[in-house]
Amino acid sequence: MNGAKLTDNKKGLKKLFERLNKMTRRFTGEWNAEVGVVQNATGTDKRTGKPKRISIAQEAFYNCKGVPEKNIPARDYQTKAIKQFMPKWRAELKRQLKKQSREEWKTGKSRLTDKKIMEGLGATAAGDVKYTIETGDFEPNSPATIARKSRGNYRKLRRKGLSAEESASALAGSGTKTPLIDYGDLLNAQKAAIYKGNKLTGIKSAKRR
Structure with a gap:
């Protein structure tokens, strides 16, 4: 410190x-x-x-x-x-x-x-x-940014064993559209x-x- x-x-x-x-x-x-x-x-x-x-x-x-x-x-x-x-x-x-x-x-x-x-x-x-x-x-994320976030998070959920339908449902309430949050580092x-x-x-x- x-x-x-x-x-x-x-x-x-x-x-x-x-x-x-x-x-x-x-x-x-x-x-x-x-x-x-x-x-x-x-x-x-x-x-x-x-x-x-x-x-x-x-x-x-x-x-x-x-x-x-x-x-x-x-x-x-x-x-x-x-x-x-x-x-x-x-x-x-x-x-x-x-x-x-x-x-x-x-x-x-x-x-x-x-x-x-x-x-x-x-x-x-x-x-x-x-x-x-x-x-x-x-200011909201651009459509391109939302698409990028969605792709990455979708793959991550599928790797955890979620089905395509479950992954899509989870993303519907995720932070893909939240401007300042991607992986939570900031x-x-x-x-x-x-x-x-x-x-x-x-x-x-x-x-x-």
Whole structure:
């Protein structure tokens, strides 16, 4: 985990947490979180079994910005997540800090440390970003992309022993039409890196919604 780094488009989520942190002096300059994809994380090409030619962080960047020359539209899931869930994250930070203060007032010390607050908030935010990838209203896949996904998934189901009819039925409700999900590499790579100052203290997985 040492030296790990998360990336997100324009550092939008890092800036968000910095703004949230300023709501209380004790957090400012101390604890922070970055939500995104661990740098150099790579997915596997399921057709060849070899690592993909680009990292998942690059994949995230291309999806958010778009690649016009390859007819790939921008699907900025990060900005969409920030706009949708900012009030939730702000309210959750306030709630946790109030809980911490009540415990300190009653006992002189709270089990809810600053680190735990930031870890929980980061994991929640990562989960919300995953939710946005899964459910966001993005530019739909092209017919060619849908066909490519369907072919690969159909063969995979048949190899598992499903009949042609069962495979077709399963694909009808699958993610073949979901723009940002192919094999789940980008979706499952969403993490929260927790920092104290500039020192990485840990990486938290996304919290399930």
